[in-house]
Amino acid sequence: MRGTRFVAIVLPDLQIELAEAREADGTGHVSRDADKDARASAIQGPLAVVIAVPGGAVQTELDLLGNTRLDEVSKEARARRIYPGETIASARAKDSSLRVRVVPLHAVKTTLERLAEAALAFGSTSSLSIEKEAVWIDTTGCAHLHANEEDPSGERNLLRKLGQCVRTLGHACRIAIADAPQIAAMVARFGQRRQPKNDSRAADFFVVPEGFGKQAIAQLPTLALPLDEETVQWLRDIGVGTIGEMQQLPSRALALRLGDRARPIQLLIAGEDQTPLDPYRPPEHPEETIELDYGIESNEALLFVAKTLCDRMSVRLVGRGVHVTQLHIVLKLDRALIDSNAAACDACEGFERALGEPRVRLSMPLAGGLWKSKDLFALLRTKLESFELPAPVLGVSLVAVKTIPISWRSLNLFIPEAKAEAALPKLVAELLLELGENGIGRLELGNSWLPEKRSILVPYNSPSYWAGHRGAGSPPSGEPTRESQAVEPSRMVSSPWPIAIDETDKPKLLSKIEAVEWWRYGLEGRSLISMWIAPMGALAFGEFSVERANTRRMISQTSQKPSKKELLIQGWID
């Protein structure tokens, strides 16, 4: 597969990390700020993990028995010669301080899906494997975007950034790039670093040059190949310990031994891999969920959990290349305590029962779209700080219900970026939460000549009304305007109020409208008047009360001159 490049990310300690996180704070979150060494020392003793498969006998720690087999062990346990596949009883016989934790399979799946979605920011397609605890990304044609003087191809920089991304999510990883997915995965998992790392927390990454797949895997053990244990043992028995030695074996004899799987294995050890990637299809709405072992009753603890969700959601949004324009936060409530507080729950904003599960769903529109973790958290904090929890919260979900693609644009070296473009989306989103949709926006000319309908408030980032009028059918010689040549008031009151007109007053006709929306208001005309009101020192804008009343009737009275003794003030020309 010439010309193709694939990156494989292997998470060797994923299960242990998830188990440690569940032990540490009960949220399943691996703190990215925590020093792994410090955390390891804080949690003493070896650790082993049993994966809880749906429908299996083991779902929680209470289901563990002496004959339950371990799925994964920590480095401390391996140092004590405790290996995966052993029973708990035999492992504890070697070290009684062994801690065994249960990690649900969906936690592993969710973590890999999150990583696969984040990886979409680096390549066109990503794929994942729960069994191998690995994620692949097709980076064909993408590495040059990360090139610089030190790394002309860009592949090392790409791997470094990917490693940083994975570490941000709180996982140790090994990353490799090669011509084929399986080659990359084998090198990532079993590749040996030539020199010791300066920083133990830095991600291991390997670059297999193009066309050198066969040479790269030659040094790897035969364990790296997808062979059954019996075949691996047979190879070991005949003195073949590495793939390079296997490459020297006669192909016919090897094929006889491998049987049906001979062809793909022989291609693989020759550096060829035609296995297609099963692309990961992210869900329509990015969603992050944290299930809690115990109920949260305080807003501060809820914000702590929300911060984690925002970090994870931001990574997903970057991977998809989208901004979120509507965010839902769903709080799963403790059912046992709901029934005793039913009245408060029903009055609570966003309370609902989904399949019998009580929860609260809070919706947050984000005008302009946001994607950064800190901006999302700022909004959540605004919403949750003043929110009264009706019951303890057992789970928190963050769902990006509506998203828009990020529109990337080049910056000019000499022209500074408009400060409003960067600050407005976040500011407006915060104010929308406080004031609602009717409390913030921009003014627009309404599509009517009635004075009371000519001013409307629309979302600040909505396109100009001209945008809806372009296209087929528009008059080619110009477009209708909603602006008038007459004098317009700058202020309008919500409820007009009458004022008597005496002989000294001189109302001035500004404009006259007739038969506007005649099906509602009749055919009568309305004279829009300005009049100087000396006691107030202001120029009023309004219309005659009689004419306003006449417009309510479907009777033409153009032959009669209406009485104009009262002015209905609607606004001010200020």
Place this chain on the structure above:
Amino acid sequence: MVAAASNLKAREALESIVARLRGSRSPFSSSAQVELATECVGHQKVGREESVSLEWPELDALLPDGGFPRGVSELMAPHLLGGTTAIALALIRAVHSRDPRAWAAWMDPERTLYAPGVAKAGVDLMRLLVVRPERSKLPRIAVKLANAQAFDVIVIDFDPPLCSSPFCKSNPGASREAARFSAKRKNIQPEVLVRKLAIAAEQTGARILLLTDALRARSAVLPVALRLECSRTNEHAIQIRIAKERRGRVGLSKTIPFESRPQKIILQDAG
């Protein structure tokens, strides 16, 4: 006199920069040093423009420095109706026309701002954010807007309508809210709010206009950089008096024609 003072200041700045460049072991030649210094002073002068002309000749001639300064300015008028809205719109229009990316914000708790009138004043409606908070939330949101560093101009309908004002008569809800606002006084004191706005404006370089009611009694004057007292003598004119100015240039009063305010010219027929 003002222009001469600013030129003197610019010349002194230029000379000090040249002296420093000549004193240092700069790789540039002496002529290049002078050219660089000139360019630096020029950029410094343009980037820190102190006042914005409203393109309203009579008003510009009245205002010290020919325009509104950075910081917080106050426009007082009886019943909030002395032509202050037109002055605020003129400032926004001037800022919009200077910079096609500049934004302005208007805090309108009583929801009286009228789009056709704003558009007729030449303001770009696409770059005017209108915020309509409740009166009780106005101080906090005003500070938030000022600290956002997103706006070149912020106009705030600072005072709630008095019960005798025309706005109050048409909006009984506003009068009740205004009475509550006055009675409880749980909000930040107006003077403190203005100081916070001034600090934010100094950091961001924004111009903040407060539209206040001249008939409202205050325990202390607002600490603003510029205060104009406006009133309409008749339908064609506005009388403006400079009541406070940071450099003490007060007392000047002038009547300017209302029709000479900058307005958008509509050439094509309506409808």
